[in-house]
Amino acid sequence: MSKEKKKYRKINLHLPQHLSVLKRFPQALLPKDIGIILAYTDITKNSVVLDSGFGSGFLAISLARFVKKVYSFEIREDFYKNGLKNIEKSKLDNIRLIKADIFTANLKEVLDIEDNSKIELITLDLPQPERAIENILNYKNFLAKNCYLVCILPTIEQLKNLVLFCRSKGFLELMTTESQLRDWQIKENACRPITTQVVHSTFLAIFIIHNEVEDKNLK
């Protein structure tokens, strides 16, 4: 009936230099979403971040520019190998890429957090983040008193599962959102929004895990 017309148009991802030098796999998180994580959590230069999966490393590398240390898990061989190269290209020395399964890894053995640093942000860009969270919760003494959890999920079904799971765990719900850019064409007599744009990359859910273990340690 209604004949479907299709058009091809250019999309500009605006990658900054610290990302554009990296080899990128298709599902790489976009800076617009990385910006949400940087702006809506309370991490600082002194923060330790736990990240999984590394993927192309866009998130881990963007965060490592600013924080003290990023521990990132990657189970896929090809992502891990490319990851080591991307970290080298980034010239950052505060990312530790760990080839292990975040669903089952013994964090006590795998992470060698030397000082008393506590994880202040967990970023999960993988299917079934609930399984990663269950494993991480076995190592509560590694988590800060108020540890941010950010999950990156492309579909509504995944987002809903994660949000309902986090509520059942009593985590504090901060945001469930998507971000969108609207680029502008600026010309002397012809300013207008760009015709075609990426309007969806992923959903983001941000929670705080109130950690009583750390609470007690502090007393």
Place this chain on the structure above:
Amino acid sequence: MSKEKKKYRKINLHLPQHLSVLKRFPQALLPKDIGIILAYTDITKNSVVLDSGFGSGFLAISLARFVKKVYSFEIREDFYKNGLKNIEKSKLDNIRLIKADIFTANLKEVLDIEDNSKIELITLDLPQPERAIENILNYKNFLAKNCYLVCILPTIEQLKNLVLFCRSKGFLELMTTESQLRDWQIKENACRPITTQVVHSTFLAIFIIHNEVEDKNLK
């Protein structure tokens, strides 16, 4: 510095059958914008519409499905010739395509509004709509007491000129807006918005011309 990455993606315009059968020039108004005109004005089956420029005829033909009569001006030879063909394809008999310049045309001579019908909607999809409006205002006795004016303008500069002009004329300002669709992918376990979308086609400004001439006629 930041290397610009580009991607090509498909865009679905969702043309209904009454539009997909037509030959389309690049600037054709999209149905999402035509819908705004149909929904936010008070036209009915009995309305007479004055339209310019005809272009591909998407707007004139979409309106003519519903209203009594559409008078449409087109000055460009190629658009006019294709317009006659598109009207034939539409199988509608209530569109009169007029090859004349709306900036200067003598509406009294060109329009042969036989009965006492009054124009209830003016749609202007052309640069410098102010010049068309100035000419149309010379023929106020053709306009209904409250005549809607919709201007279709791709850039902010055009939109601003038009809005300030209409305010100076004392027209009633109803809306200055853009419309945007967000299409969804629905799958058993993977519902998400479509990645890439047309986010800007045009701005729309909707005014009401309070017409005192018609007012007096009615007394």
Place this chain on the structure above:
Amino acid sequence: MSKEKKKYRKINLHLPQHLSVLKRFPQALLPKDIGIILAYTDITKNSVVLDSGFGSGFLAISLARFVKKVYSFEIREDFYKNGLKNIEKSKLDNIRLIKADIFTANLKEVLDIEDNSKIELITLDLPQPERAIENILNYKNFLAKNCYLVCILPTIEQLKNLVLFCRSKGFLELMTTESQLRDWQIKENACRPITTQVVHSTFLAIFIIHNEVEDKNLK
């Protein structure tokens, strides 16, 4: 933790006169969504529409401005009573408001489609539209060969159920979308989008029911 700041701001719904005169219940469909239905289906002045539930009547009354006849079902007593008043206010004589349950109504008895008119558009703004569709499919001889079906559904779960149901029935899938307006403030030296806007009212799913019964009748 993160203290939630809240602000109250004005939202302008831009109701045209034919809707602003009506008494409105909270869930009334907005013109932006009505426009999608008018623009993306192939209905004309000769079309017959089947609508349910009537609600405040915004959709039925907007459609009746243009089409031949609208049959609208409403089961709730308060909506039905207000509906009769709203139809009177609209001064339209081509809407028949039927107090019956679209899930079970005998359309043959309830609709008295005198001539050979066929329904060209079905609009369902109610929970569980699948139940209405199942009932309507018992009366295929009332449907045009290609009958548009538009479902108006506020949540993703409803949208997904409906889309998967329609696919299982073999309907032709045209669009699954949301529409959004972006209003602009136009000032001499301060043009900018309005700060706060309605960004979600409902999802819209548009299908075509290929009706073989009508097909045979035509031969």
Place this chain on the structure above:
Amino acid sequence: MSKEKKKYRKINLHLPQHLSVLKRFPQALLPKDIGIILAYTDITKNSVVLDSGFGSGFLAISLARFVKKVYSFEIREDFYKNGLKNIEKSKLDNIRLIKADIFTANLKEVLDIEDNSKIELITLDLPQPERAIENILNYKNFLAKNCYLVCILPTIEQLKNLVLFCRSKGFLELMTTESQLRDWQIKENACRPITTQVVHSTFLAIFIIHNEVEDKNLK
């Protein structure tokens, strides 16, 4: 004519703790926009930032969590006084708030950049940023070889003036954009985007100033 209906709804700004503790003036930059600056520039823990005007300090304080040093100018007495308090609340010791006019200040005297640090990011959230840029360009030896410039401008007129000015200066144009969040309501059987949202706070323009002075210094 069309009666304007208005509604008041709640808007959640999702301020993280490091911002929610601050006293906020109405025009404070939102985290969604701060995130764009953090994600699309190449600043790191070692970066020096020049910021003006301080305002409520949301941007300066958000940046100072991550970078080495933020110099921020504020000329308004009330903003300056509140700014000192907000910096104290932030517990950050790497922000220097300077009560001076960025349009005319002698940066050599006012900034006492002790070591050889160079400014890697300039953020301008003020009317007429061109005047600030003209002044800053008198002190090119303070700027890094590739210095990011981000201008925060609420209106299209300001954005256009700035972009045309930066092009005339030969700066590298990276992005001219707006960012928008779409928050989601997640319920067991009722997931949907939030009805009303902030859709415009500001435009953002991001440029790179290629600085030949620094270039020569490096040789």
